[in-house]
Amino acid sequence: MVRGLLLVRLARRAEGRTGRVDRAGRIGRVGRVGAVFLRDLTAARNLGEALLLATGLLEPLLYLLSIGFGVGGLIGEITLADGQRVPYPVFVAPAMLAASAMSGPFMESSIGFFAKMRFRKLYDATVCTPVTPAEIAIGELLWSLAQASLFALSFVVIMTAMGLTTVTGALAALPVAVLIGFAFGGLGLLLATFLTGWQDFDYLGAAVFLMFLFSGTFAPVEDYPTAAQVVVHLTPLFHGVSAVRDLTFGSPGWGLLVHLGYLVGVGVLGLWLASRRISRTLCR
Amino acid sequence: MPEPEPLIEARRLVKRFGDFVAVDGIDLRVRPGEFFGFLGPNGAGKSSTMRMIGCVSPPSAGTLRVFGRDPVADGPAIRARLGVCPQRDSLDEELSVRENLTVYARCFGIARREARRRAEELLEFVQLTERARDRVEPLSGGMKRRLAIARALINDPDVLMLDEPTTGLDPQARHLVWERLFQLKQRGVTQVLTTHYMDEAEQLCDRLVVMDRGRIVAEGSPRQLIDEFSTKEVVELRFGNERTDAVAARLGDRLTGCCERQEVLPDRILLYTVDGDATVDAVHQRDATPSSVLVRRSTLEDVFLHLTGRTLVD
Numbered sequence: 001m002v003r004g005l006l007l008v009r010l011a012r013r014a015e016g017r018t019g020r021v022d023r024a025g026r027i028g029r030v031g032r033v034g035a036v037f038l039r040d041l042t043a044a045r046n047l048g049e050a051l052l053l054a055t056g057l058l059e060p061l062l063y064l065l066s067i068g069f070g071v072g073g074l075i076g077e078i079t080l081a082d083g084q085r086v087p088y089p090v091f092v093a094p095a096m097l098a099a100s101a102m103s104g105p106f107m108e109s110s111i112g113f114f115a116k117m118r119f120r121k122l123y124d125a126t127v128c129t130p131v132t133p134a135e136i137a138i139g140e141l142l143w144s145l146a147q148a149s150l151f152a153l154s155f156v157v158i159m160t161a162m163g164l165t166t167v168t169g170a171l172a173a174l175p176v177a178v179l180i181g182f183a184f185g186g187l188g189l190l191l192a193t194f195l196t197g198w199q200d201f202d203y204l205g206a207a208v209f210l211m212f213l214f215s216g217t218f219a220p221v222e223d224y225p226t227a228a229q230v231v232v233h234l235t236p237l238f239h240g241v242s243a244v245r246d247l248t249f250g251s252p253g254w255g256l257l258v259h260l261g262y263l264v265g266v267g268v269l270g271l272w273l274a275s276r277r278i279s280r281t282l283c284r
Numbered sequence: 285m286p287e288p289e290p291l292i293e294a295r296r297l298v299k300r301f302g303d304f305v306a307v308d309g310i311d312l313r314v315r316p317g318e319f320f321g322f323l324g325p326n327g328a329g330k331s332s333t334m335r336m337i338g339c340v341s342p343p344s345a346g347t348l349r350v351f352g353r354d355p356v357a358d359g360p361a362i363r364a365r366l367g368v369c370p371q372r373d374s375l376d377e378e379l380s381v382r383e384n385l386t387v388y389a390r391c392f393g394i395a396r397r398e399a400r401r402r403a404e405e406l407l408e409f410v411q412l413t414e415r416a417r418d419r420v421e422p423l424s425g426g427m428k429r430r431l432a433i434a435r436a437l438i439n440d441p442d443v444l445m446l447d448e449p450t451t452g453l454d455p456q457a458r459h460l461v462w463e464r465l466f467q468l469k470q471r472g473v474t475q476v477l478t479t480h481y482m483d484e485a486e487q488l489c490d491r492l493v494v495m496d497r498g499r500i501v502a503e504g505s506p507r508q509l510i511d512e513f514s515t516k517e518v519v520e521l522r523f524g525n526e527r528t529d530a531v532a533a534r535l536g537d538r539l540t541g542c543c544e545r546q547e548v549l550p551d552r553i554l555l556y557t558v559d560g561d562a563t564v565d566a567v568h569q570r571d572a573t574p575s576s577v578l579v580r581r582s583t584l585e586d587v588f589l590h591l592t593g594r595t596l597v598d
Contacts, residue, residue: 028393032360035390042387043378121374125435127340128368129391130360283340284301 032131036139037146057151060100061158067218068092081222086249093164094173094244095217097155101177102184102237103208104151105144109188110204113140114195117281127282134275136282141185141271145178152177165248172247176260180240183263186270187236193277211237236266288316289352291443291474292337296346299332306332308498309346314443314476319469321485321492322478323584325592328495330478331371334447337476338368351442364392367441371448373432375420381431382407382416385438392439399438406434410464426457433464444468446477450484462487482584496592506584513590514582515544517560521553521567521574528553535572542566556582 072088079085116122123136131139156170156177165173191204214228215221215237221229232238243259246252292314299307307329314320322330335341337350339359348355350362376384382403389399407413410430415423423431429449436444449465450458465488469475479485485492486506494502494509502509523531532548539546542563543555553574557563560579567574 031393032391035387035393038390039376039379039387042383043376046378046380046383120377121372122376124370124372124374125368125376125388126391128338128363128366128370129388129439130364130393131391132360283342 029135032129032135033139033142035129035131036126036136037143040140040143056100056104056147057154059103060096060151060155063099064089064093064096068096078220080220084250089162090164090249091220091245092218093159093162094248095215095241097152097159097173097177098180098237098240098244099212099215099217100155101148101152101180102211102240104148105141105181105185106188106208107204108144108147109141109185110192110195111201112144113137113189114192116140117192117278118195123282133279133282137189137271137275137278141182141189144185145181148181149174149178152181159248169248173244176240176243176247179260179263179267180236180244183236183240183267183270186267186274188270189274190270190277193274193281211235215241217241236263239263290315290349291351292476293349294333294337294346295348297333297336297343297348298345299329299336299341300344305498307336310493310495310498310500312493312500312503314474316474317472319465319475319477319488319490321489322476322495323480323482323485323492323588324478324495325480327497328592329498330495331447333495334445334476334478338366338445339363364439365442367436367439367444369429369432369436369444369446369449371451373428375428375431375435377419377421379420380417381412381420381423384420384431385435388435389438394439402438402440406437409437410434411460424457426453426460429453429457429461430464433461437468442474444473444475446475448478448480450479450481458484482588486584494588494591501591502587509584509587510582512587514586515556516558516582517556517563518580518582518586519543519555519557519560519563519567520578520580521555521572522551522576522578523553523573524575531572535570538570539567539572542570554586556586 068089072092075088077085077087078091080091123133126136127133152174156165156174159165160167160170195201195204214224215232215235217237221232221238224232239259239262243256243263246256246259290313292312294310294312296309296311297307298305298309310329310333312320322328322333324330332341336343336348336355339350339355339362342356351365353362355362376387379387385403385406386396386399389402390396394402404413404416407416410433412427412431412434415427420428420431433446433449436446446465450461453461462484465475465477469488475488477484477488489506491505492503492509493500502513504512528548528550532553539553539555543557545556547554547556555563555567564577564579567577
């Protein structure tokens with residue numbers, strides 16, 4: 001209910017701020033991206049997505065409670081590579097934040113976008129307006145990030161309340177969560193342009209689940225076999241999890257910049273390539 | 285008075301998809317206030333041409349100017365002044381009827397209040413005011429098409445592009461759409477339409493081109509095309525259950541003198557003539573004994589079938 005009200009207010013705000021507009025209908029890039037965002041917001045309001053959104057928060061929370069505290073009760077504290085000893089829930093919570101910041105934007109940008117573009121032909125009408133395919137991609141990505149930001153905000157509040165991180169740590173982790181969403185959103189859009197049908201959705205789901213399990217989420221990566229470590233270091237979620245951990249309980253160093261840079265790179269490259277490919281699909 | 289600048293101008297315009305040539309070097313001009321039609325069978329290149337004009341498909345060769353601008357370089361600026369009603373309505377099923385208009389208006393940068401005002405006005409125009417708050421999905425085909433037309437008008441376009449606006453609609457729904465398009469024409473809105481319905485082209489278009497296999501095979505007003513490619517009247521002869529090719533063989537060239545051209549179809553024989561009654565008299569004098577005779581004016585359908593042939597194109 002509260003989320004529904006929040007969405008309505010956000011919609012009103014967004015309408016007022018979608019760039020410079022006038023009666024004659026001149027419109028800038030910001031306004032055009034805003035129009036795509038606004039469409040999603042309006043649809044979400046109609047579909048009553050509030051409940052769906054709530055489940056987005058519930059999932060990482062349930063993992064935190066069951067594994068972080070449940071399994072954590074059996075483990076107690078764990079020792080990290082640098083010798084630091086932390087309670088298991090403190091170790092797992094940042095990973096849950098990172099994973100939830102990944103899955104929402106990734107699924108929405110890949111499967112969601114594919115369905116809108118190929119099955120529902122939603123953008124066939126949009127491209128007949130001044131809005132360009134690249135602006136459609138950016139607008140959609142921003143919408144999924146807006147949702148992910150709401151989850152992330154709620155989750156860090158819970159983390160802080162449970163004493164799993166400090167207020168400073170929570171505030172620092174929040175933008176990183178949004179950055180993780182950006183990286184996976186860009187990647188998702190790119191993958192969406194390669195999808196051909198329902199059967200491909202299973203592969204995406206499997207890839208996300210594998211990353212969720214093995215990105216240093218539940219055990220330190222240093223405990224993995226060397227070959228596995230190399231693979232894990234390539235996945236964007238590993239960098240996301242590591243960055244959030246550095247900020248919530250670790251000591252941020254140069255490594256943090258590498259993690260953040262990797263995420264920015266994946267997101268920008270994904271979005272750029274996706275825009276080009278979407279353009280070729282919609283404007284043949 | 286000099287001729288007004290054309291709103292749309294194409295020279296040697298080509299569209300290729302791989303090896304397939306969809307549009308094969310066409311020339312055309314659409315003038316302000318004109319109702320211009322593309323008539324042709326499926327796969328003639330009508331929609332490809334419309335998409336190029338709509339700046340959603342880059343031309344493969346030739347030149348195209350819309351409002352004097354280049355569609356590839358100035359796409360957004362051109363699209364801001366076009367209203368497009370695509371072949372598939374592609375309406376947004378997650379939005380209400382009214383939201384389909386207001387949300388679309390935002391893509392043109394029309395402010396919220398103004399968007400709402402225009403939406404009310406357009407819903408009135410296409411007779412959907414009662415359904416404003418409903419979802420799109422349960423609407424009938426005719427209602428959906430009207431909504432798509434209303435959506436295409438939201439930016440008060442200088443040119444309205446209609447890709448097969450009445451395909452798949454029942455007769456009542458078609459007539460309502462035609463009525464609305466005719467009203468827009470009276471208001472001076474320039475319209476470009478594709479269709480494979482002759483009656484539609486005949487009723488609405490000031491000028492049209494007939495397309496076949498990517499080329500323009502004829503151009504002019506409906507009347508000019510009929511005068512040029514058909515005769516004033518057509519006599520249709522039917523022969524009960526007798527096969528028409530057998531009839532044609534039996535009659536030999538007995539009918540040749542009484543008409544300008546004859547065509548033998550499986551179910552009837554068509555005689556193209558200047559004077560239908562005189563031809564009918566001649567037919568009776570020569571003992572052709574048809575079971576039924578129909579004299580009618582020549583239509584665009586005769587022109588169309590003459591120019592593009594009767595072979596089915598899928």
